[in-house]
Amino acid sequence: MLNRQGRATQPAAVPVTGPGADATFAGDAGSILGHRGLDHEERLIFEMGEEGRSGVDLPEPPKVESRLGGLARQGRIGLPGLAEPQVVRHFVRLSRRNYAIDLGLYPLGSCTMKHNPRLNEKMARLPGLGDVHPLQPQSTVQGALELIERLAGWIMTLTGMPAVAMSPAAGAHGELCGLMAIHAAHVAKGDARKRVLVPESAHGTNPATAALCGYTVDPIPATADGRIDLEAFRAKLGPDVAAVMLTNPNTCGLFERDVIAVAEGIHSVGGYFYCDGANFNAIVGRVRPGDLGIDAMHLNLHKTFSTPHGGGGPGSGPVVFSDALKDFAPLPFVRREGDAFRLVEDPREAPKSFGRMKGFHGQMGMFIRALAYMMSHGGDGLRQVAEDAVLAANYVMASLKDVMTPSFDGPCMHEALFDDRFLKDTGVTTLDFAKAMIDQGFHPMTMYFPLVVHGALLIEPTETESKDSIDGFVAVLRGLAEQAIACRGGQGDPAAFTEAPRLAPRRRLDETRAARTPVLRWKQPA
């Protein structure tokens, strides 16, 4: 139906034209990305505004004689001037060009994109927590210190470990914390070692961290069933091995069955067991890493404990330690003294500590959110988190295994790993497949990681998806897999993949050009 102005009165009558017009829609309601009339192009903020205008009203500066030592700024900085409504509109428009967990399932494996409760945001902003200064007298921030101590208690109970360092800012920073403690422990024994064993399936931060600490990285291959090759591991053990860095559950989404043997092996040569705990979501409340013989492990509070990823951070990466390493943990830390809480900052009070690795005391804003998350779930709810996360991943695996190719048999943990065998001879790659998901309204899974399988597609649905939501996702993936398989032998419509996405705010971007001739900032046109 068209109205008197010739405009459509119902969605079905809207003529769909332009790129992507012939793409498959998610269902009767059309694509989730169908509202293209509201999709605003937005210029760079530097291409707007006028000199002199400001979105903040500020009083006249006091009239004083400058004490800037003759170093007063000369010349313009180049920032544009905009009023508040213009700035608000700019950033709201930008926001609408992003996918988000609040919009739909976000199946990025290894990233644990779960729901971010807003209660946690509210708590992080409470006066008395969100607005306290890191260096005010400790007597005036007892509640903040108690909060850190309380969160540390939850973490130690959940992991079964006797100590935790709270200051690392993210997972990779936690890895660094763990390896620096290991390094310090070896040095204390007069036995600085050279090598760190890292499975080939490990996240890139693991070898990068080991190298930062001056270690040589010695890779360990994976077995045909996606786990650490115990024989190869044992063969590499020796008196110069400082540590092994094992991710468990690993990046293939599998529990390392031989984890206890790995612990025994590394300890038998006097090395330490670093566990990458990025995937703790799969086992929280069901398995304590402390029962597996590990010496150090980071937790990503921005994964398992739901602090928002914020488009790339901030995170928080507390590290739990065994008795063997705890004295080497970084400064500062909170100590309970009777009813009071004290932040230990002075190196003289912790002579074995490897020192400080972060300005101030850690990611307090993330601690607040993570503790609110833990208290909301309770011990009972956290165990359910792991169970539902593992159940959801296995359900995805079972629902897709006849059309896509799972890399390994048997149950997985919190993520389902597929490889690109099902795309063989279709002319469609893992990348194309992922991009086609975008046209169906979904964020792609993690692609090409881990490196131990070909063309990896790693799906982590998390426990915060309803069955309906997972079923919708599965239906789309099944449809795409069938459509891709139909391209075998030069048949079908490979362009639906190779040309995808067509409905997103941008089509595929030229990454080669971006890297060859880097344009990393706006410049005033000449």
Next chain:
Amino acid sequence: MRYLPLTADDRAAMLGVIGAASVDDLFADVPVPARLPGPLDLPAHQGEWEVEKAFRALAAKSLSPGEVPSFLGAGAYRHHIPASVDHLIQRSEFLTSYTPYQPEIAQGTLQHLFEFQTQVAMLTGMEVANASMYDGATACAEAVLMAKRQTRRPRAILSGGLHPHYRDCTRTMAGFVDHGVETLPLDLDGTEDLVAQLGKDVACVVVQYPDVLGRVRDLTALAEAVHAAGALLIVAVTEIVSLGALQPPGAMGADIVVAEGQSLGVPLSFGGPYVGLFATREKFLRQMPGRLCGETVDADGRRGYVLTLSAREQHIRREKATSNICTNAGLCALAFSIHLSLLGEAGYVRLAQINHGKAVQAADRLAAIPGVSLVNQGFFNEFTLKLPKDATLVVEALAKKRILAGVPGARLWPEDPQAANLLLVAVTELNDDGDVDALVAALAAEVK
């Protein structure tokens, strides 16, 4: 449990599809002795208001800088954050998205990062900036590591005017490469001679601007000497508002500028999360740590943004990466950009002038208290006082009177006796005359 949508029926149906009798079957790979039979000894789940009550009780124990006269600084500053900043960063599409790995559906984050990089480069007077580091202190450590790679020289010299947290982070994080770092002691009388430290094996010299005591110093001559020796000058800025009033480090010859961006858009939050700024010259691009966002075009020729030059990063280069950083400070960088966009050039410059003007007024009044003297005559919004008695005790006593007087030297240099009587005082636009009156009166009474 309000965050878990699966019902018992859903779970049963899903197990049926999987072909498992119970969820325990899915954990079959866990060694038997490590399987926990039931929930751990932790409190049971709680509703919103119960959780909120617990947090409010903790919060109530604090003395909030927002409620009393506060002059705390030393690397973290209380500034006004416009209401729209916090609203915008809580937009679901910003708050609940991941690192922009799929650029077609992350143009919002990516365009912001491009704008952020531009803003940071502009403020610091440098050519390029990255998409953020964890904080100023860790950015400083990364800068030293970068300078060592770039120059292939072993030694790094840290000025005694560098914030001790920056000094210590750099010492730990850059401590494994070559000779680690060499640190100079706190230099109260301003006689530190960095040029004398230079030599053929020096990779970089690190100074803070304004320095940790608040002093502002022209770095041009130092930069020339450092360059003549074949080394790089790294400049750390802990109060980014200062660059609205001061010459940017880039104009004085800095090779790498690292900064703490907290002052714009990011609440104090007891020390984190904050946002590390990292800027340098284009010729050093390939040695930069962290993510970089670059401009390009899409298949239809439309302008767009992607993460680029990732051949420097851990996910591609693994042990050969320039840094191990992955997650950075994205949302804090967004808050920074929004706040700076709201201020604009005129607002940013005026904000800096207000800070400086108020600090000058406060410094004169405080220095007029008998027995109290000003350590540094030149400063931006933070200066150091020398008190006639132990500054920690004074700060504690004033806190009891509900005044947060500043940061005592012993908090930063616990082992250095010459710091015991120092008090670092920061004054921002949020300090009104009443605050200064209260501080002057209380301090005068305390040191009498």
